[in-house]
Amino acid sequence: MNKILTSLLSLGVAASAALAANSAITAVKVANVEDAAVWSNAKFSDVTLYPQTAIEMNDKKANELTENAKAKKAQVAAVYDGKNMALMVKWADGSKDLQSGYASTTYSDGFAVQFAGATAKPQPLPYIGMGSVDRPVVVHLQKANEKVYEPNGNKDVGNQINRQQTGVFGQELAEFDAKVASLAVTDYERIFVGEGFRSLTEVKDGSVKSNSSMVYGTNGWSGILTRPLKDAYVNLSGTVPVSIAVWDGSKMGRNGLKNLSSWIAINLDGQKPNAAMVSDLTTDSKGDATKGKAALEANGCNGCHQMNAADPKSFMAPSLKNVGGYSTAAYLRESILKPSAVVVPGYNRNAHSNTPWYNLEKGKRISTMTDYSHLDKATVEDIVAYLKTLKAEVE
Ligand code: HEC
Known part of the structure; x- marks a missing residue:
């Protein structure tokens, strides 16, 4: 959880100005993106997120829940300063679903923001969601979670051990539980890079310094992602193409089972926009x-x-x-x-x-x-x- 969102709740939610579906969004230049006040008069634009339905999952219940899934609207605002860019995404979701415990059937709400990686030629854009060969993407993922039972100590919650099946009891089980509690994952924030299907690889070496968080309120979720304008993977200037995804835990949303926007153009206010890219994404x-x-x-x-x-x-x-x-x-x-x-x-x-x-x-x-x-x-x-x-x- 970052401090920005907590203080934001007390500021109230800024009014959302609906733009035509494909308009470019303007990122306002501010003194410091980490100052919560920057969001109080930020201008939000509507972005539509479509169910990713290219492939059905191998999961009957999830397929039933997402049969004829509808598109979702999200509101997006962006700001930047001399070093960082931040995006705020708000979307309606009728239930707060947190990943918790070690039940593999619990899925959480979440959101992701994807950036096109630095390539020699900025166009064509990478394949949406996973990038494509020689066209990398960086994906920032934030899931809503309670303390997640994580027995391995490597923050990998995908492969959890069910405590009922540890085969230990009494004092040994108490010791096991204490160890797991100390290893619990409290913030499920992940960064991936990818160059095509099934190539998404988690960045664990600290080479991307981002900060994301999400808060549930009466209108659904608000999420903020803050990342540097420049690092080993991206060099954001002029027009920044981003894509937004959200997951709905109550519909067993996970992995590819999500709602996803197309690439959206975000113009950094005061910089020269990439006219060709804006035209591609808005015409x-x-x-x-x-x-x-x-x-x-x-x-x-x-x-x-x-x-x-x-x-x-x-x-x-x-x-x-x-x-x-x-x-x-x-x-x-x-x-x-x-x-x-x-x-x-x-x-x-x-x-x-x-x-x-x-x-x-x-x-x-x-x-x-x-x-x-x-x-x-x-x-x-x-x-x-x-x-x-x-x-x-x-x-
Ligand atoms: C022989 C079967 C076949 C025919 C006929 C065919 N496609 Fe495809 N198409 C595929 C397969 C298989 C893929 C997935 C592999 C790939 O990405 O190329 C695909 C991929 C695609 C994709 C990318 C989908 C995505 O989710 O990214 C599009 C768009 C597409 N086809 C459009 C067309 C159009 C338009 C036509 C007719 C002009 C057509 N296809 C004819 C088999 C076919």
Whole structure:
């Protein structure tokens, strides 16, 4: 818990100014981002977070709870000073779910802020959520937790020992409990870097000095993340692309089971914005979505992909039912023209051995999706415009 949020609660919540879904957000320059007063007149913008539904989880109950999941609105404000940038994210959540104890069926609410890592060329942006090859991301994750029973001493709460199964009792069990209490995880804050699916790696060497926290109030959660403008992974200036994710513990949200925004442009006030990036992230596709739907069907895309919640589920390819919500037009265009540029790895091959989503060629993952680079430019744009319409309604 950081002090900012505690004192913020006494300041009251600043009014939220709704902007058009895709507008760039301005980060206000302040003397010190750690001064709680900076948030009292910060301007909040609405950001929509879509259910990440590319792949179903191997968990019947979680799938039932998230069947036809709706999009969520969050309010985001940003500030920066000479050294650090801070974001505040607020979102409604009807129940306060904390990770606690050693029950592996308890899931917590949480949020994450993702930054595009420093690359030689800032564009194209990394794949949303996990980065992509040569396009790293840094993900800051904060989960809501009570003291988490952590018997290993390495802060890894993913692999907990059930005290009932320690095989000890009496004085020995009391000693075990005392040891665990001293090792308990009290703040579940994590930082990851990733360059593609299943490559997210926790940064534990202290090379990123961030501070995040979350507080539950009458309107749901407020979270703050503060991180340096510059470190080994990022160099934030001009326009900063970020993406926000939130988890709902009551819906068994965990790992990929979350709501995620597309990349959002945050302009550091007083600095020269990256006009090309802002335009990419705020301009709608120029294609014709109606023609795009017809072209998509004529090209058999829906033979492999589920397009809408009403369509039958398909294990052949990722569901595209929310792809328009969390993907940029640039990513969708690339997916059609160069399917192997970013490969969504798919289901466990033992369970779905007839439908691998990629094959290995000389160690490289090659998508099983046909390459559609023979389509003319206008048709591709029409399909992109249609894909951008595929997203759940806001709850
Ligand atoms: C033969 C089956 C097949 C067909 C036909 C097909 N795809 Fe795919 N598609 C896949 C597979 C498998 C993946 C996952 C591997 C990858 O990332 O390329 C994928 C990935 C995608 C993605 C990325 C999804 C994500 O969650 O990031 C998009 C977008 C996409 N396809 C759009 C299309 C469009 C548009 C068409 C038609 C022009 C099409 N696909 C035709 C199999 C197919």
